Amino acid sequence: MTELITVVLLFVGTLFTLLAAIGILRMPDVFMRMQVATKAATLGVACVALAAATHFGDLATIARSLLIVLFLYLTAPVAAHTIGRAAYVAGAKLWEGTIIDELRGRHRKGPQPPSSLATNDTTAAEDRQSRTDRGEQRQVDLS
Amino acid sequence: MIETLRGLSLLDVTLPVVLALLAFGILLAVVRLLRGPTLPDRVVAIDLIATQAVAMLASSAIAFNEPALLQPALVLTLIAFVGTVAFARYVAKRASS
Numbered sequence: 001m002t003e004l005i006t007v008v009l010l011f012v013g014t015l016f017t018l019l020a021a022i023g024i025l026r027m028p029d030v031f032m033r034m035q036v037a038t039k040a041a042t043l044g045v046a047c048v049a050l051a052a053a054t055h056f057g058d059l060a061t062i063a064r065s066l067l068i069v070l071f072l073y074l075t076a077p078v079a080a081h082t083i084g085r086a087a088y089v090a091g092a093k094l095w096e097g098t099i100i101d102e103l104r105g106r107h108r109k110g111p112q113p114p115s116s117l118a119t120n121d122t123t124a125a126e127d128r129q130s131r132t133d134r135g136e137q138r139q140v141d142l143s
Numbered sequence: 144m145i146e147t148l149r150g151l152s153l154l155d156v157t158l159p160v161v162l163a164l165l166a167f168g169i170l171l172a173v174v175r176l177l178r179g180p181t182l183p184d185r186v187v188a189i190d191l192i193a194t195q196a197v198a199m200l201a202s203s204a205i206a207f208n209e210p211a212l213l214q215p216a217l218v219l220t221l222i223a224f225v226g227t228v229a230f231a232r233y234v235a236k237r238a239s240s
Contacts, residue, residue, distance in 0.1 A: 007157045010202060014161045017198050021168035024175045024191055030183045033175070037191040045194055048201045052213060055154075055205045064213040068197065068220055075224035079190060082231035087183035090238035 006055045013047030016040050029095040030087045038080035042072055158206045165199045186230040193223030 023036030046069045053065035088103060091111050101111075169192055176188035197216045204212035 003152065003154055006205070007153050010157060010161050010205070013198060014164045014202070017195055018164050018168045020191060021171035021195065024188060025171045030181065030187065033184060034187045037172075037187050037194075041191055041194040041198075045198045045201070048198045049213075049216070052201045052204050052210075056210050058210075061210045061213060064210075064217055065201070068201070068213065068217050071217070071220045071224075072194075072197070075220065076194075079224050079227040079231070082228050083183055083186055083190070083234075086186075086231040086235040086238070087181075089235050090181075090183065092181060092183055 002054055002057065006051045009047045009051035009054065013044045013051060016044030016047065018044075020044060028097075030092045031084055032095065034080050034084050034087070038076050042076045045072055154205070158202065161202050162199070162206060165195060165202060169195050169199070182234055183231075186227060186234065189230070190223060190227045193219060193226070197223075 017040070020037050020040035023040060024033045027033045027036055049065040049068045049072075053062045056062075088111065089107050094101060094111050172188050172191045172195060176185055176192065179185055197219050200212050200216035200219065204210055204216070
């Protein structure tokens, strides 16, 4: 039974980690790459660490595995946020299909708005406000 | 022990597959590290490689029946965080100067 749990956790963890690797290769801009690398890989490594905990089953190993999971869950979001912010401040390019950029105009060297955002000159907050005033639903077109 | 073909346990069959898939994942992240195109992309790739190395160490601990390998995994988690934050600060500082 323990073995079955170990194998399932290992396999799920590996698949999630592999998914993160495929994502970082295929995603179109830094922010999506950062997002996919952080979320999928964090879940994947947590599963693998828990697999190690169930496989060995002694107190020292379980404590270490849980510590790995704890530190990973504490540090991964902070690291991702810092990279994302640094990339934005440095003017990283946004994907052409980007629908909303709420930080637009807040940073001197922020990214050039992609063509999907460049049509009107309102900031995202004003845009949203005017849309809610008119009672419009935001149409999301991801094609 | 769950027996499969030729008396191998289920874990014996899974572990090589798992290690191979993790290694392939690291390879994909290395491709992104080399291709860039900007510094933040590379920082994200390094962060992912460190995370995948932690997964590799944890599964190697199971594969070689060596629980001591979890200690480097723990240290690597923390070092990767410090490294990523330092790189991110460098990127932001370089942009503002």
